[in-house]
Amino acid sequence: MIRDRSVRGVGAAACALAMTAAFVASAPACTSILVSRGASRDGSVMVTYSADAPFLPKLLRVAGGTHAPGTMVDVRAWEDDEVRGQVRQAETTHTVVGLMNEHQLSLVETTTGGRPELVDPDGQLDYDGLMMLVLQRAKTAREAIGLVDSLCREYGYSSSGETFSIADKREAWMMELIGKGPGGKGIVWVAARVPDGCISAHANMSRITTFPMDDPENWLYSPDVVTFAVDRGYYKTDSGKPFSYRDAYHPDKGASARRACAGRVWSVYRRSAPSANFSDAWFRGEEGSEDYPLFIKPDAQLSVADVMGLMRDHYEGTPYDMTKGVDAGPFGSPLRARDLTFKVDGEEFMWERPISTQQAGFVVVNQMRAGLPDAVGGVSWFTPDEASTSCFTPFYCAIDALPASYTNGDYGKFSWESAWWVTNLVSNLAYDRWSRVYPDVRKAQVEQEAALLKMQPVIEETAAKLAEADPALARTFLTNYSVSTADAVFRRWQALAQSVLTDHVDAYQKDARGVPKAPGYSPEWLRQVVAGRGGQLKLPARAAGTDH
Template identity: 25%
Template sequence: MCTTIVVGEKATADGSFLVARSADSSSLKAQHFVIHPAKTGQSGVYSCKAHGGVNDFTYPLPENAMRYTTVPNWKTQLHGAVGYNEAGLGLTGTESIFASDEALAVDPYNKASGITEDDIPDVILPRCRTAREGVELLGKIIETQGAGEGFGVAFVDMNDVWYLETGSGHQWMAERTPADSYFGSGNQGRLGNYDPADPNQLASPTLVAFATEKGLYRPEDGVFNFSKAYTRDDGRDRVYNDPRVWAIQKHLNPSLEQPVDAGRSFPVYLTPEKKVTLEDMKLLMRHHFEGTEHDPYGNGLNGAEPWRPISVFRTYEAHVMQVRPWLPLPIAEVVYVAFGMADLSCFVPFYHGLEAVPAQYGMGTDHADTVSAYWKYRRLQTLVMTDYPKLAPIVKSAFGAFEAETAEAQKAMEAEFVERFAKDEASAMKLLNDFNLDVLAKAEALAEKLLNDVFTIRTADIEATVVFKNNKSKD
């Protein structure tokens, strides 16, 4: 269960493409950051089952695979969540969405061997070079082998950003996000009207004909609408999904007035009232209706709150992808990753040109430890949640200051990188890698310091509660 935001390049403050997603499942699902090397002369097949994945999906390996990155599940190294490849294609997936019962009755998911979120990054990123090519390949797989579940996937490169949604087991639609607009989704099929003549839209060849034949769409009702024809829209969406999309649109379009539970009528795309920044995307990934009666953390932990927030404790990582086409590729593409619950984590940059990560980014299981990068953040978050109103401001302030300082340091590093890159690529790459590794180390050190600070506070709190001093207040 996730939340996704996609922003076109003319809707952002600096002209970059921005894509954000929170990945929500279990707080015990440690995540790794993996750099997959390029490979040549491959044969055989990729097998989800062979990795311990959810089903028996298979697909031929590319003879020559490009280098790419993923942020996968510790146990299987699948469900890579987000990454870029050496050609500059990035993707994030998946956003879990749900086809209607009527659509699944005539075209069910291929749960036994269809493609799922486990597989998409490891199939697409080694072989596709552009966002459109990634959409087309994933679409062809859905058509021929089926989708094992409902999902949405964002694809971004130096020229375009696209979003694909499944409609049923073998039907799908994708659309290039308009340059001046943004798109937000919270576990819903959200794409709207489809025109096969529109070059900014792609879909399964039988999308409209199949829906018409099976009674999912009646031409006399007007223009074909993808989400209305194929995807679920019922009471579950009103409190679990609609409030998140409402919150995204309210933040970026403050003057927009619409009921929180009117999800199907929310605009698919909006032009933001102010240009969207990287900080906006981080803030939205941290959003939990703070300052309102629907905040499930600030007024005492309330797991029964009906409005499901964007930032939940069981988020195992959230990320923001930024693509800046005017810069050299090694620094043009960055993914900012916040391990664990975004609200209490730190968004740390991983540049496209980062050549290796420390060993602790390949560690971590479903049992807490003191070494892995994931658990350094998660242990802190768990302790803070024991008294969120008192402790969260301390952590949020420290991480906020770190992110601001890092952003200033990034500007200086990137300016120097551009100068060096034109003259000595090796020198520029060393600068980038030294800088990126230093940021990772400082962020981890800050998390460890904050853990000790919070432990100190909680120790004093508990002592004050059960002190049992004698009548002279002596030991």
């Protein structure tokens, strides 16, 4: 987080810390979708980020400003909060809200790991510190890509491989990077512009393989991206094969990695372009199957609501639907307790890994638009906890304040005044009795978000007019709207948690009059119970029908 002179961002830093725990538990974390202007219904560029790890995030706002020449900024390690070193402060820095700055630049990530020997423990910048420095200094995606490279060359990079989604109001780029190992300052990297009219996605697995080296309008890369791989023995020029970034720096991690990571990309693609009939073979690990393309054109342009829906996916409507089967329990819950992999009688198995997962700390859908003033065009739709059981609320990119409920809380103690804890309470009440409780949650979610999306054009028309005459007044207007809207969502979720507790108690479900009913279990699940334990549970014919 930005504390005193630190460069660390609250949300990103917490995610980094939590992802250590997530990877220790063999649970790859974070999903990102990129949507180009031509692929969105209203000409927005959009990027998403699900920070999937067990932690309590506090929504970030860092004020921009001017700084005296020679000012230095402490860089702290997220593992132990020790100062790694110092970075020269930029003379001018930009305000950051969430993971978007006041110029509508967004930067989010997923961790890809890659070759462990390329981690430089002495580098001053881990990826979250790097992201925050870039957001405070860059105005465009191309400028951000250059800054990622130059900062790592100057100060060293200490994290493992990453895939960044970097987007501004006109372009979306996917940038993959990895360090050069102990003593090797800098990174090797490649960046691809999402073609207009297309979308892409990444989820903890490197996506970029071969790429053109003569198309700087659409592809950028470090000068040594190939030669470094050759020097390290990761690529042989006489192999007869074209250079592949992923093959060189992120060797295949096996079937479990594909299942956990590529499955999320497949689900984004199959929902966005059902006409393409994308095969599940690659993510199921079938030999000889083809990877999913880096970019696809959706069947129809995507709205903000569509993209929010993609972030709520549990493979519904596919053979891997997590609300179906014995593992979904009696109430069809998509919850699967960690670890992802498990063994039974010496054989290894794996749960599906969805886009929407219970350990998410927060989710954002960042929306950037060239046709509006920056203060109006950039909005971060944010929700604490996971997307399927919570509500996105808008925070404009240049606002002056944040609501208290989104900036406080302690992972070690429940609080009714913390948005993260309240949304988690609703989530956990839904997980245990999904088929009964989730309809209540979904109803509140649809009503609240539909109202917010309906209000958005009205709010932005007013704000845009204010921005022409008085930019400061426009910021105040958008600040008041963002804070009051978030407060209203928070209060709605407080009420929702209380109503769920009241209406679904002791396995009863109250009707509209408040009378408790006993809905029991579904016939499908009872058949599964009888198949496994029918001999123990079966009553003699004479006793059948008796209840107590």
